[in-house]
Amino acid sequence: MPDVFTHFLVGVSIALLVRKDGSRAERMLIILGAVLIDIERPFSWLLASTEFYWIGLTPAFHSILGAVFLSYSAAACFDLEHTTFRERVKLILIGCTVHLLLDMTMYPWEERGLYLLYPLKITFSFNLLWPDFWWLPVFGIASLLVALGIRYLMTLTQSSKAERDS
Numbered sequence: 001m002p003d004v005f006t007h008f009l010v011g012v013s014i015a016l017l018v019r020k021d022g023s024r025a026e027r028m029l030i031i032l033g034a035v036l037i038d039i040e041r042p043f044s045w046l047l048a049s050t051e052f053y054w055i056g057l058t059p060a061f062h063s064i065l066g067a068v069f070l071s072y073s074a075a076a077c078f079d080l081e082h083t084t085f086r087e088r089v090k091l092i093l094i095g096c097t098v099h100l101l102l103d104m105t106m107y108p109w110e111e112r113g114l115y116l117l118y119p120l121k122i123t124f125s126f127n128l129l130w131p132d133f134w135w136l137p138v139f140g141i142a143s144l145l146v147a148l149g150i151r152y153l154m155t156l157t158q159s160s161k162a163e164r165d166s
């Protein structure tokens with residue numbers, strides 16, 4: 001799976017495009033969703049040092065069930081102005097979906113892929129890349145540049161349309 005930094009950069013890219021005219025807080029929720037699923041890592045490290053180590057934590061979080069659970073839990077932690085609970089869940093879930101899609105490009109966990117339908121152990125993976133490629137953050141930066149470029153073009157077309165209308 002890509003590193004958290006790559007997930008963050010791709011999350012920022014998606015937030016810039018999906019919530020172009022949204023508030024900063026709304027974009028932050030998408031970015032939060034993009035990194036939230038890997039919250040199991042510190043939990044797993046912590047659990048690994050105890051007797052209660054649960055090997056199922058990583059696949060459980062990297063699933064549709066995990067994404068929905070985390071989105072609802074995280075949305076309940078925030079009370080942002082002008083956003084409903086449902087909207088917050090939706091925004092975080094967008095980020096989580098981007099995270100899962102990005103992880104599915106990999107051969108994580110010994111070529112098994114993600115258990116998207118956890119607890120069913122059916123693997124899903126695009127089988128494109130090995131997770132430790134050094135250029136993954138470069139891919140994240142490239143996606144950010146592309147998003148900024150698209151955003152700039154969208155702003156240009158909007159302002160020229162506004163000029164024509166006035």
Ligand SMILES: [Zn+2]
Pocket residue numbers: 001037038062099103
């Ligand atoms: Zn992940």
